Each structure stands twice: as structure tokens, then as C-alpha cells.
Amino acid sequence: MSRRPWVVRHPCASLLLLALLGLLGWGWQERVALGAFPDILSAxxxxxxxxxxxxMHNDAEYCRGYVRQFLPLSELxxxxxxxxxxxxxxxxSHSAAWLGERQGCRLEP
Structure with a gap:
């Protein structure tokens, strides 16, 4: 009796495992960028x-809706x-302040 390898017996599981390994490899390569994402969200x-x-002198509720449609925030x-x-x-957390008509808004350090 010939036993087939695990990869042949479970093709879906093999593909899932391969995809998981690929995702982990990609995550490791992009670890610096992925680590910066929480700062990017709030800034x-x-x-x-x-x-x-x-x-742009828009209404506060309009601007809240505009910002929240893209990214979920815990506080604004x-x-x-x-x-x-x-x-x-x-x-x-990050803050931005309006500097004037010519300068607009700038992130605060």
C-alpha cells in the first residue's frame, strides 16, 4: 500500500498553509511600515x-463625517x-493646529 504525502492528501490545507507563510513573510518585510500605521491613523x-x-470652513459635523468615513477613531x-x-x-494621539490663512494646518510635534 502506497501512502500519498500529506500535501497531496490535503490540497486545501496545503494552500492555506502556503498562503499563511507568504503572509507572515510579507509582514516581516513590511514590519516597519506596519508599525508606523497607528501613528499614521491619528495624524x-x-x-x-x-x-x-x-x-475649507466646513461645518464641524460634516468634517467629522468626512474623517470618520475613511478611518475609525476612538476620539476626535x-x-x-x-x-x-x-x-x-x-x-x-496626534494634534494639528490652524496657523493662518496662508499656512493652513500643521501637525504639532
Whole structure:
């Protein structure tokens, strides 16, 4: 009696295992970029909301909807009197502030 190899007996499981190994290899190669993603989420959201609200002069609810349609946030705080926005997501927070008509909004360090 001839036994076939495991790979031949379980082709779907073999393909799934191969795909998982490929995904792990890709994740390892992109580990720096993947590690930066939580910062990108909150920084992008703070800057986009600030620009929407204070550069384009849109309504606050419109800008909240605009920012949230792309990325999920845990908090978005708009300090209208200071024209400053803080966004938090995936455990990271960033702020952006309106500098003026010619400068627009800038991320704060």
C-alpha cells in the first residue's frame, strides 16, 4: 500500500498553509511600515479634520463625517477657540493646529 504525502492528501490545507507563510513573510518585510500605521491613523485624521474645518470652513459635523468615513477613531476633539484638533486611534494621539490663512494646518510635534 502506497501512502500519498500529506500535501497531496490535503490540497486545501496545503494552500492555506502556503498562503499563511507568504503572509507572515510579507509582514516581516513590511514590519516597519506596519508599525508606523497607528501613528499614521491619528495624524492623518487630525490634519484632515483641521483642514476641512479651518481651511475649507466646513461645518464641524460634516468634517467629522468626512474623517470618520475613511478611518475609525476612538476620539476626535475639536478645540474651536484655539483652532486645534486632537485625534486618537489604535492607542496613539496626534494634534494639528490652524496657523493662518496662508499656512493652513500643521501637525504639532
Amino acid at each position: 492623518y485624521s487630525a490634519k484632515e479634520y483641521c483642514s476641512c474645518r479651518y481651511v 476633539r475639536d478645540e474651536a477657540e484655539r483652532k486645534r484638533v486632537s485625534a486618537s486611534g489604535l492607542g496613539r
